[in-house]
């Protein structure tokens with residue numbers, strides 16, 4: 001499987017300090033084979049591999065992740081990107097009713113989806129109605145009536161006993177009925193064939209023209225694998241659609257179809273069906289699908305944890321330093337410079353409402369004060385910055401002369417620094433932060 005393959009490739013990468021081009025190429029070759037095995041269509045695999053290679057080559061070597069984890073992270077991010085990034089919502093008409101037409105091969109799960117959509121829409125406060133336009137199969141209308149009943153929504157169907165009706169006519173009348181009865185969403189179920197054929201396509205085109213849908217959802221069985229590309233292309237060229245619904249994700253399909261359909265048609269995947277019951281249904285989550293295609297949920301979790309642990313380590317190191325009273329004037333200067341990079345303090349404050357009049361005063365006061373602080377610290381030796389306790393009277397005079405300030409300015413800064421350090425240490429102790437309460441001066 002893809003998972004096994006990636007795992008073995010990545011084990012080879014583990015332990016190396018950084019990604020070399022040879023590493024990336026070797027990995028890319030393996031991922032390519034693995035994606036093909038997962039039923040992703042060849043052109044899609046090619047595009048995908050190219051993107052991953054490009055990014056892996058340009059990527060900075062992460063401090064938090066080993067090279068193996070880094071590759072998986074890139075592969076996963078690209079997958080999520082192709083699958084659509086954020087979930088797209090259903091297009092609702094400005095003037096109801098919103099018309100949603102379902103299209104797809106027989107057995108794809110359209111009629112079941114009609115019931116699921118109805119239930120889901122109803123739960124969100126809509127008043128949906130279903131329209132039965134599959135007049136091909138003997139039981140199709142009854143099947144829709146059953147799911148409609150389960151969802152608790154009305155179903156518009158041709159009168160029984162009048163012979164086989166015209167699905168386009170039923171569709172048109174269905175929309176009229178929805179308007180009359182003020183249903184705000186109409187779901188139009190249509191007929192499918194086991195294979196793509198012209199007559200089915202023509203009928204779908206006629207229904208589309210008659211009902212002018214806000215969404216045409218192409219319903220596709222995730223188990224279809226490589227065939228997804230041909231079927232999706234046929235429906236795209238034949239009827240055209242605005243969104244995709246993947247069904248039967250409760251099976252063991254690896255999800256290659258999702259990637260192929262998305263990449264080949266450019267249309268977003270809106271929903272996912274994962275069972276026969278009406279509640280086995282959800283909006284599509286690209287991140288979950290990516291993780292399913294990779295089959296590496298555990299590894300992705302590990303990566304997230306490694307990154308979080310790294311951030312936490314850095315934050316903790318800083319906290320320990322502050323809390324244990326080991327903060328130096330060098331740290332202080334660094335933080336001040338970082339802050340000042342964000343722009344003059346006065347500008348930052350000026351963004352606050354009501355701070356307008358204070359701006360000139362602040363510009364003179366604070367910027368000058370910060371300049372002075374910076375000059376004083378720069379006038380100190382590294383030893384003095386590292387351990388300000390050694391700054392005695394003669395050192396203070398030297399620093400003052402060297403940085404063009406008065407001795408009292410130097411005293412001021414050093415005293416305030418000790419105060420601040422002590423306060424931080426006490427706060428750390430009180431809040432139980434690492435290193436708290438130790439080594440106060």
Ligand code: GDP
Nearest residue numbers: 106107108109110111112247248273274275276
């Ligand atoms: P249609 O021909 O496109 O209308 O497809 P149907 O809605 O009649 O579904 C065909 C078969 O697939 C039925 O037996 C459904 O119960 C089943 N089915 C539909 N969606 C799902 C799904 O998400 N998971 C599973 N396991 N079965 C499904």
Ligand code: MG
Nearest residue numbers: 110111134140
């Ligand atoms: Mg059906």
